[in-house]
Amino acid sequence: MKGRRRRGWLQATRRRGLPGGARPAEMYGVCGCCGALRPRYKRLVDNIFPEDPEDGLVKTNMEKLTFYALSAPEKLDRIGAYLSERLIRDVGRHRYGYVCIAMEALDQLLMACHCQSINLFVESFLKMVAKLLESEKPNLQILGTNSFVKFANIEEDTPSYHRSYDFFVSRFSEMCHSSHDDTEIKTKIRMSGIKGLQGVVRKTVNDELQANIWDPQHMDKIVPSLLFNLQHIEEAESRSPSPLQAPEKEKENPAELAERCLRELLGRAAFGNIKNAIKPVLIHLDNHSLWEPKVFAIRCFKIIMYSIQPQHSHLVIQQLLSHLDANSRSAATVRAGIVEVLSEAAVIAATGSVGPTVLEMFNTLLRQLRLSIDYALTGSYDGAISLGTKIIKEHEERMFQEAVIKTIGSFASTLPTYQRSEVILFIMSKVPLPSLHHPMETGKTGENRNRLTQIMLLKSLLQVSTGFQCNNMMSALPSNFLDRLLSTALMEDAEIRLFVLEILISFIDRHGNRHKFSTISTLSDISVLKLKVDKCSRQDTVFMKKHSQQLYRHIYLSCKEESNIQKHYEALYGLLALISIELANEEVVVDLIRLVLAVQDVAQVNEENLPVYNRCALYALGAAYLNLISQLTTVPAFCQHIHEVIETRKKEAPYMLPEAVFVEKPRLSQNLDGVVIEFLFRQSKISEVLGGSGYNSDRLCLPYVPQLTDEDRLSKRKSIGETISLQVEVESRNSPEKEERVPAEEITYETLKKAIVDSGAVEEQERERRRQVVEKFQKAPFEEIAAHCGARASLLQSKLNQIFEITIRPPPSPSGTITAAYGQPQNHSIPVYEMKFPDLCVY
Numbered sequence: 001m002k003g004r005r006r007r008g009w010l011q012a013t014r015r016r017g018l019p020g021g022a023r024p025a026e027m028y029g030v031c032g033c034c035g036a037l038r039p040r041y042k043r044l045v046d047n048i049f050p051e052d053p054e055d056g057l058v059k060t061n062m063e064k065l066t067f068y069a070l071s072a073p074e075k076l077d078r079i080g081a082y083l084s085e086r087l088i089r090d091v092g093r094h095r096y097g098y099v100c101i102a103m104e105a106l107d108q109l110l111m112a113c114h115c116q117s118i119n120l121f122v123e124s125f126l127k128m129v130a131k132l133l134e135s136e137k138p139n140l141q142i143l144g145t146n147s148f149v150k151f152a153n154i155e156e157d158t159p160s161y162h163r164s165y166d167f168f169v170s171r172f173s174e175m176c177h178s179s180h181d182d183t184e185i186k187t188k189i190r191m192s193g194i195k196g197l198q199g200v201v202r203k204t205v206n207d208e209l210q211a212n213i214w215d216p217q218h219m220d221k222i223v224p225s226l227l228f229n230l231q232h233i234e235e236a237e238s239r240s241p242s243p244l245q246a247p248e249k250e251k252e253n254p255a256e257l258a259e260r261c262l263r264e265l266l267g268r269a270a271f272g273n274i275k276n277a278i279k280p281v282l283i284h285l286d287n288h289s290l291w292e293p294k295v296f297a298i299r300c301f302k303i304i305m306y307s308i309q310p311q312h313s314h315l316v317i318q319q320l321l322s323h324l325d326a327n328s329r330s331a332a333t334v335r336a337g338i339v340e341v342l343s344e345a346a347v348i349a350a351t352g353s354v355g356p357t358v359l360e361m362f363n364t365l366l367r368q369l370r371l372s373i374d375y376a377l378t379g380s381y382d383g384a385i386s387l388g389t390k391i392i393k394e395h396e397e398r399m400f401q402e403a404v405i406k407t408i409g410s411f412a413s414t415l416p417t418y419q420r421s422e423v424i425l426f427i428m429s430k431v432p433l434p435s436l437h438h439p440m441e442t443g444k445t446g447e448n449r450n451r452l453t454q455i456m457l458l459k460s461l462l463q464v465s466t467g468f469q470c471n472n473m474m475s476a477l478p479s480n481f482l483d484r485l486l487s488t489a490l491m492e493d494a495e496i497r498l499f500v501l502e503i504l505i506s507f508i509d510r511h512g513n514r515h516k517f518s519t520i521s522t523l524s525d526i527s528v529l530k531l532k533v534d535k536c537s538r539q540d541t542v543f544m545k546k547h548s549q550q551l552y553r554h555i556y557l558s559c560k561e562e563s564n565i566q567k568h569y570e571a572l573y574g575l576l577a578l579i580s581i582e583l584a585n586e587e588v589v590v591d592l593i594r595l596v597l598a599v600q601d602v603a604q605v606n607e608e609n610l611p612v613y614n615r616c617a618l619y620a621l622g623a624a625y626l627n628l629i630s631q632l633t634t635v636p637a638f639c640q641h642i643h644e645v646i647e648t649r650k651k652e653a654p655y656m657l658p659e660a661v662f663v664e665k666p667r668l669s670q671n672l673d674g675v676v677i678e679f680l681f682r683q684s685k686i687s688e689v690l691g692g693s694g695y696n697s698d699r700l701c702l703p704y705v706p707q708l709t710d711e712d713r714l715s716k717r718k719s720i721g722e723t724i725s726l727q728v729e730v731e732s733r734n735s736p737e738k739e740e741r742v743p744a745e746e747i748t749y750e751t752l753k754k755a756i757v758d759s760g761a762v763e764e765q766e767r768e769r770r771r772q773v774v775e776k777f778q779k780a781p782f783e784e785i786a787a788h789c790g791a792r793a794s795l796l797q798s799k800l801n802q803i804f805e806i807t808i809r810p811p812p813s814p815s816g817t818i819t820a821a822y823g824q825p826q827n828h829s830i831p832v833y834e835m836k837f838p839d840l841c842v843y
Helices: 002-015 024-028 040-047 059-071 073-092 096-112 118-134 138-152 166-176 183-204 216-230 233-238 243-251 254-267 271-287 295-307 310-326 332-350 357-378 394-412 417-430 443-465 479-488 494-508 538-559 566-582 586-605 612-633 636-652 683-691 697-701 720-734 749-779 782-807
Strands: 817-819 825-827
Touching: 040 059, 040 073, 059 073, 059 096, 073 096, 073 118, 096 118, 096 138, 118 138, 118 166, 138 166, 138 183, 166 183, 166 216, 183 216, 183 254, 216 254, 216 271, 216 295, 254 295, 271 295, 271 310, 295 310, 295 332, 310 332, 310 357, 332 357, 332 394, 357 394, 357 417, 357 443, 394 417, 394 443, 417 443, 417 479, 443 494, 479 494, 479 538, 494 538, 494 566, 538 566, 538 586, 566 586, 566 612, 586 612, 586 683, 586 697, 612 636, 636 683, 683 697
Parallel strands: none
Antiparallel strands: 817 825
16 A cells, blocks of 8 residues: 555656656655645646646636636745746756746736736746747747737836836847748748847836846847848749749738837837937948948838828938938948938938937038049049059949939928028038139149039039929029129130029029920911910019020120020020010110120121121021010010011021021021111110010110120130220229320230230239238237328328319308418418308207
């Protein structure tokens, strides 16, 4: 009988995991020699484990354990400790079936119990999860991760002040980078790592008492782990065998799971945490050279911009701008990738709140544009090529410059009108102009840098102005902006002049008529163009009264340029046409007709010695515009005269019409000196027919003469007539009134050549003199400046006294006469401003 009991006890101990032959007292102490004397929580825990682990958790016994834990919550920590002890023992003995049962029991206890003592139980739980994650078995890692995710979804009633998740962040991040040989196991491990990171974020992000998950030490692990899985989405998609299995594969795709986790992380980010979340993204893209393909970088920042709160968008823009500055000496392809990403992010941010970063963004982009120009000219990032210097490829810098210009335009197109106007003024203020206030760099390298800078900034301005809609032209083209813009229209560079014309067209076109004048032609019926014409507003009338002559002058001078090509004449035609449609009243129409007739005279007289093509182009330009304006004014006699001249040209002089000139192979005449009057539009005839319809015939009879200003000198372009007028003016000022006039120097070709060549030196001397005056007033002592001004004031007063004595003839003084130095009596007069009047005369 005793032998049977002994054998039964041995079998029971083996089923419960006790070493064979060991007595209960050896395992549980003296009180454990009999099962009934062991603690109840231990007996309940032991009962949930079946004899065969494949049978799974004993559910009835698990219900008893759960009821006991709810009834005696003070025992919950001991239950957890005992379960942890058993699990650690089973892991060491490779009894993985009992490990799964222990974790299932822990999960059910966590879901059921929410008492104040749960913190100690959680510590035991996390200890067991950490033990599983440390295992090299993928199944145990996945099991521990799943348990942790279930725990992360539980909202605890009591706070924990000492719990740490550093190990879990590090371990889950390591699992995200798994490189297991088996592809399927590798995918499962990576997905478990992503789920674990998602659980850590959910558990800690909204609990101020937990460890700050937004610290750089955590973000530097979490964000790169998610990005690492996100960039392998192409590989995951390529492994999908068939469309029928696509939904199942999508669930098993680590890339999509990483994207959801990243969106959730960024969506929970507060204002002060955005920087810590974005910086690891930038570092990851740098370390893995992901800016150059730029597809993945753009995708990442689209996820970021659509996930964060809209009011935080400008923080991401600032981070990108700072990163662009930090990489100013990187390869052009890297910088171009950053700019492309910035373009996409800025467009998304503009729909929300960009904040104060608008001008900051444009300032950074323009600065990078200038640096790129310097790099392309010097060939290196240091300004000089030496041993070890990285050679720069010019075509890559051009690609970067085009990316910057595209970014400027795309971002500006999303801004409201008032911000867009500020950006336009800001860009224009950066354009280097040949004026006294904006000195240009000298030398060949300086000239190339100035020219490239002007072209790139004008390209940027053209991008910003495209599609710009403003009802008030006074606001769209303020005086300071228009003056600077038109001054660039007088430069010798044909490309710069073309950009200026296109910018003006973009501002003036407010009804989308620009593309209808892309080709120059003489249509017999302009109704086919379907022009959108609106009545000229009062603000536009005021604008034209103030700036019309300035516009006409620059159009006139642009027509006289020898370097013009077909694009220039097409732009001039479009500008004239749009002014006639958008800004024209009767006075403007008259002035435009006078302007075009003056251009016709330029081609006929040819004082500028223009080539044959330019003269034919001017004739054709005048014909096309007068054909358009005659049909817009709807004056029959005017239309008839224009039509007659055009028909005559078609028959006898087709080289004076746009259909023969503005083609790939223009048909030109070799002799334009003998143009008969029937081929020309006559000013007298036009003034007669328009005067009968209410237009100002007296003004029409006056030939147009441009107003010459200082802009020609500032743009370094002096004509022969200006040189002569300057010479005559200098001579007239320097010759004394009572001295015999010295005969003027004979004007020859050499004299004119010398005057034109020396004009640059004269400007340089004038600039230096002004600089010295400014420096004197900035650095000289106050007493010296006061003495200098006092001397000038005394000189001015003496000159005024002389003028008063000559011009003022006061009545004789009541003091009578005095004797002159030679004994002759002489009347003495007191000037009016020195006479003393009686008090009664003073009011």
